[in-house]
Amino acid sequence: MPTERKKPEFWKMMKNFWQTTNWESNLKVPLAAIGFGLLVGGVFVLTIGKNPIDVYLAIWKAMFGSPRAFLDVIGQATPLVFTGLAVAFAFRTGMFNIGAEGQFTMGMLVAGIAGIKLHWLPGPVLMVVCLAAGTLAGGLWAAIPGWLKAKRGVHEVINSIMMNYIALYVTNTLVLSAWLRDPGYQATYEVPRKALIRNFMGTTANWGITLAVVAVIVVYFLLWRTKLGYEIRATGHNPHAAQYAGINVPKRLLGAFVVSGLLAGLGGAVQTLGVKRRVFQLFGFTGVGLDGIAVSLIGRNHPVGVALAALLYGTLYRASASIQLSTGVPKQVVGIIQACIIFFIAADEIVRYLLKRAARKGESA
C-alpha cells in the first residue's frame, strides 16, 4: 500500500521542483555564459593566429574522442566534485571557504600516512580507515578558521588562506622526512595495493566517482530536506532572521565550515587512494581546491550544478594537456577560456542582457 501513496507524491514533488526552479538563472544563463566564454576565448585564439575551431574540436575530443578520454575527464572531475561541493556548502551559510585547497591537501596527506603506517590492517578496513582519516583531517583543518570565524568574528578568508600555506609546507616537510620518504623518490612510500581504490582501464577514473555521486546526493538532501540544512540556509541568507528563529548562528557557522572541510578532505583521500598512490612533494598548490571555487561558482552553489561544472572543468583540464600537441596552440589558451567562462558566470547581468538583445533581434527579424 505504501507504494500506492508514494507515486502521486513523487510526481507532485517533481512537478513542484519543475515549477519552482528558476530555469532562467539556473540553466539558461550558466549555459549561455559557457557559450560566451568559449566564443570570447576563441577570439583570443584568433589573435595569436590560430584557428579557434581546432581548439573547440580538441575540447570536444578531450571529452568524447575515445572511451579512455572520457574516463580521463571523469577522473579529472572527481576531485573537483568534492572541493566544489565543499565551497558550495560553506557558501550556503554565507561563508567563503577558500581553504578547500588546504583541506584537500591535508586529506591527501593524512590518507597516505594512514595507508603507509597502518599497512598491517586488512585491505578493505585499511581503505576505509584511510578515507576516514583523510576526511577528518580536512574537517579539522577547516575547524580552525571556522572556530575563529564563529567565536571571534575573524574573517574566514584570511585564515583559510594561511591554512592553505601551512598545509602545503606541512605536507612537504613530512613527505621528505625519513619517516615517510621513499628513498629515490620525491614522495612517500606507496600506499599498500590492497587499500587502493580500483581505477577504470588504467585511467585516472576510479571507483571514487561513486563516493562523489553519493556526496552530491547527500549534500542535496542535507541542505534541502533536513533540519540542519534549514538552519544552514537560513543562517546564510539572513543571520538576523536565523537568530530570531532561535538558531544558534555561531554554532551553525562552525558546523557548516567543518562539513565543508570534511568534503574537501574526503576528496583528497580519494585522490591519494584512487590516482596518486603516494603523496608527492608539492611545488605549489594542487589547484584542485582553488578550482573548486570556480566549479562552485559555475554550478551556482547547487550540488547538481557542481557535478556538471566539475565535468566541464575536467574536460578543460584534459583538453589543456592535449591541445598543444594536437593543434600547436599553447595550453594556456585553455586557462583563458576558463577565465572567460568564469567572467561571464560572475557577470551574469551581462549574459542576461546579451540574451535579451538576442531575443529582441529574433522578434524583430
Add this chain to the structure above:
Amino acid sequence: MSTPVPFVEMRGIVKRFPGVVANDNIDLDIHRGEIHALLGENGAGKSTLMNILYGLYKPDAGEIRIDGQVVHFSGPNMAIRHGIGMVHQHFMLVEPFTVAENIILGNEPRQGMKLDRRQAIAKVEELSKKYNLHVDPHARIADISVGMQQRVEILKALYRGAELLILDEPTAVLTPQEADELIVTMRQLVAAGKSIIFISHKLKEVLRSCDKVTVIRRGKKITTLPTAGASMNELAALMVGRDVQLTVSKTPATPGDPVLKVENLQALNNRGLPALRDVSFTVRAGEIVGIAGVEGNGQTELVECISGLRSATSGRIEVNGQQVANLPPRQVQEAGVAHIPQDRQKHGLVLDFTVAENIIMRKYFQPPFCQGLFIHQRVTDEYADKLVAKYDVRTPSVQTLARSLSGGNQQKVIVAREIEQNPDLLIAAQPTRGLDVGAIEFIHNQLLQQRDAGKAILLVSLELDEIMALADRILVMYEGQIVGELSDAEATEEKIGLLMVGEQRKGGDTVAN
C-alpha cells in the same frame, strides 16, 4: 475648457508573474501639479505598476506616453531622463556613504577627473533649502533616522531632475509627525509644478493630501475619482470589494494573572548608549498593553530584550514566573513568547526561503514538521496552505519565494506564523505596518480574540490610532523611560501626544522620578 494632455499616460498595462497577473490592462493618467493616490489591497499590483513606470520591469503589454509621446523604457536611467523619479517601499541607499554622496551618486559634479565635493555639498544644500527637505549632507546613511533617509531618497530623485515623483508607501516607515512633514513637503513640490504619485494604505492621509485617487483591485483598475467628496468608507469598500469596519469594536478586558513582568530593566542601544533606563511594567493575561512613543525612545530595545535578541545590562524579565532576561531566543520562545518583529525584512523573514519555509520558522525543529533529522515536506506544505488561506496571504503557492510577495503579504506571513504559535505572551511590534484596511481589520480582530482567549499582548506601535483602538492600558515611552500610564478610558490623543514628547511626566510631575 479643454483638458490638457496628461504628463504621463499609461495605457493597457499588463504584467504577469509566474502564477499571477499583477497588472491586468491598467490605464492611468497623471497631470502636472497633481498628487495622485494609488490605492489597493496588498498584492493588488501597485508597486508593480510603478516599477513599470520607473523602467524596472518591462510590461507584457501596453504603452507609456509622456507629454503625448510614446516612450519605451529600457531601465530606470531612461525613466529618470524623462523626469520620472521613484522612492521605493524598501530604500535603496548606500549605507556607508554620506548623504551628499548618495544624492549625487551616478551624476557627480566633477572637476576634471575628480569628484568636486564642495560643489556637491553646495548643490545638495541648495536643493534641500529650496524644497524644505532638511538633511545633513555630511552624515552617513547608517547613522540617520528613517525619516531623513527618506528625504535623501526624495532629494536624490529631485537632483536628477524628477518632474514626477513616485512615493511607494512613504509613510509606512514614518512617525506620524514625520508623515505630517512629508505631506507639507509634497504640497510644496506640487506648488512648484511637480507631480506626485502617492501610495498609501492610510485612507485618512490619502483624503487629506491627494487630489485624485485611482483604486486597483486584484490587478484591475476599478476607478479614478477626485478625493474631494470621497469618504474613507467609500474608498475602503472600493479597494476591498466589500464593506470594511474601519473601527474595531471591543469589549472591556478582564485581566487575570500577570504573564509578563519587567522590573528595573536597563539596556544599551547599538551604539553602546543607554537605551532603557529602569523600565518596569506588567502585562496580565487577557489584556492588551500598548506602548506609545516617538520612534527611537527605547521601544525597539525593549522588545528585543524581552524576545531574547538583545542582552539586558540589569533588571529582570519574567514570563509566567520564569526569568527570561538574557536567555537565547529559542528558550524565550519555549517560555511562551511569540514576537512579530518591527522590521519584517531584517528579522521577520528569510526572503530567499519559500513562504512555507518561512511559515514554519518557529516550528521547524518540532514534530510533526521535523521527524528525526528530516523536515517533513507534506506536513509543512499542508500547514502553510492552511495559514495562507486563513490569513488571506496572496501568493501563487506556498512554494513561492517570500521575496516575490508584495510588502503587505510578507507582513501577513509573519503575523500568521506568530499568532498561530498560540503563545501566552504575544509581542506585536508594528503588526499592521504596510497592511491594507481589510487586512488590518482582520489582524485587529485576531489580536482581540487572542486577548479574549486569555493571552497577554504587548502592542508596540507608532500609530496612535492603532494603540488607542486596541490597547486596554497605554504606556508612553520617552528617552528610555516609561513616562506615563493611561487607561483606555482616559486616553486622548492630546494626552498621549504630550507625554510622547516629554512635556509632562508621570502624575503631572515635571521632574523625572
